[in-house]
Amino acid sequence: MSKIISFFKRKKVTLLIIFLIASLFYILFSDINKNNLNASLIEHDKIDPYILVTDWNIVIKRGKVVKLLKWQKEAIQIKDKIRTWSKSAATIFWSDWNITRLWEKTSLIITELRKSKDLSWYEVKFNLESWKTWSNIVRYLEGDSSFTETYDNERLAATVRWTVFELNLDNNYIHAVNHSVTIKDNQTDKKYDLPEWKLRASSGDSHFIWKDVLEEWWVNWNKNEDVIYARKLLQEWKDKINKTFKDGDNLKKSLNDLIDWKNYNLSEIKENIEKDFQINNKEQLNRFYINLYQNINYAPASDNNTQLKANLRNEIINSSTWSSKERFTKDFLRLNLYDYFDSEKLNLSDSKEKLKSYIDLYSKNNLDKQYLKDLFSSFDDEKINQINEKFDFINLKLRDFLDAIKNPDLDKEIVNWSYEKIKEINTDVYWKIDETKDELKKGFSNFLNWNNE
Incomplete structure (x- = not known):
């Protein structure tokens, strides 16, 4: 024991220096970890894409045949051929939590699955061979990201960015439920848009068709499922926030109030970000706002929700670098236009004024006049x-x-x-x-x- 005490007395200066260096490393490392956490703490965890059977059974062909029963799930891969049987149904959950629902007798092949580590770039493509699907792009797809569903032996391609849409080969239509779909004929390279609420024949005819071909029960059922799914994502986000933040953190309270639709004060959230979490790096701040926006992008339309989304889009633009500012401005100008018309339709007067001010601002923001x-x-x-x-x-x-x-x-x-x-x-x-x-x-x-x- 005396030897140990003697050793510490002789080495106390050295030990003190080691302790100070270790403390400094701890402080620096904690700050680095905290800053890294700050940019991703409100982001949904990325997943490997998988399919979940929601009724009866399905098969996946990938060299061998994989049979799945109700509530079983399986990771999906490129070249997988997925088939649902009579009275069967399934849902594909993509890496960023966007979803595609398959009804009975549906057959499709996965042709592309690519993404960057932080999901800032993302590409999905699959070919529908029979029956029908419903896809909900709950996230804002950044940059050159794309989500494409091909059909008619891959001759036609429906590409979307922030859209809810359905493709029904049984009733011969494609329907833009929310926002627009770009349809391309791969044989002629001709492109045309399918606007929100409109239908075109899935055979490739560019003319609009009447809504009396819609399967109303299918549309209404999926809309209801989308609401349930949005609530589930919000709850998971809330659970992550409560697990990540310490009790008493102001930002934790602000975000929980936002999730519970009790608070729409973005300035309060901004103040807490800068004060409590010291995010002062512009790139990290931009990432934080994008992650926050991703989690309310699918929120139902209301005066408060619509204004909050518009304000967050503006914060993303203001915190972006010069190289990405124009891209964000173009994207959000288009999204604000859609929300403006939805606000007109739902008579959301405050939202209309807020959106109109941003539309006016962005349209004068040195964007190409044409x-x-x-x-x-x-x-x-x-x-x-x-x-x-x-x-x-x-x-x-x-x-x-x-x-x-x-x-x-x-x-x-x-x-x-x-x-x-x-x-x-x-x-x-x-x-x-x-x-x-x-x-x-x-x-x-x-x-x-x-x-x-």
Whole structure:
């Protein structure tokens, strides 16, 4: 014992230096770990893509045949051929938690699965051979990332970025449920857009088709499942935050309030990031905002949610490097336009004003003028086409009613009165079409100041 005490007395200066160096390393290492954690603490953990059987059974062909029963799951690989049987169903969970649901008698082949380590670049491609799928791109796909579903022997390719869409080969249609789909004919290299809420024939016809071909039960069931899935992702995110942060951290409380839809104050979150977690590196701050945005991108539309998403998009742009600023600005200009029309449809007045201010700001932000004109024109035509479709449907119903009241058994006076009233309604319908078109054109002209050019 005395030897040990003597050793410590003789070596106390050396030991003190070692202790100080170790402490310094600990402090530095802790800060580095903390900074690394700060950029990823609110990000969903990446996964290896897999398929989960949700009803009956499926098979995967990859040299050998893998049979899976209900609630079993299996990692998927390139060249896998997946087949669901009658009364079967399954869901593919991609690396970034985007999902594709397969209904019974569906067959598809995985043709591409590539990603970067941090998922800032990501590519998925698969070919649908039969029946139908529903895909929900819950994340904002960055940069050159893409999600592509091919069909008709890979002749046609539907590529999306932030979209919910369904491809139904049984009923011969592709449907953009939320945001747009770019369709490319690989034989002719011709491309055309499928706007939100619209349908085209899956046979490759570029014309829009009527929504009466929709399988309403399938659409409604998937929309309901998407809501359940969004809630599940939010709960998992909340669990990760509660596990990662210490009790009492202001940022932990702010994020939990945001998840529970009790707080939409982005400035409070910003203050806590800078004060409590000392994220002052612009790149880390940008990554933090992107990760935060990824977790609310799929939030349901409301005045608060829509404004929060718009504000976060703006923070991402402001914290981005010059090389990525234009890309983010173009992406978010387009997303803000979609949200603007959704806000118009749902009468979210505060959201409309906030989005309009950002649309105006981004459209003046040194973006290519031709790009802006093409973008706004596509939305202009898209929304006018929707209005035309709506009023054409009303007019069709009016004509059906006119035919119905020509019944000779009806009182002639009632018939004549009804006929005159319907003519008045018809006139009002077409007047409303012209008025709405004028309002849209005026609105887009104001955004771009076309009248001053």
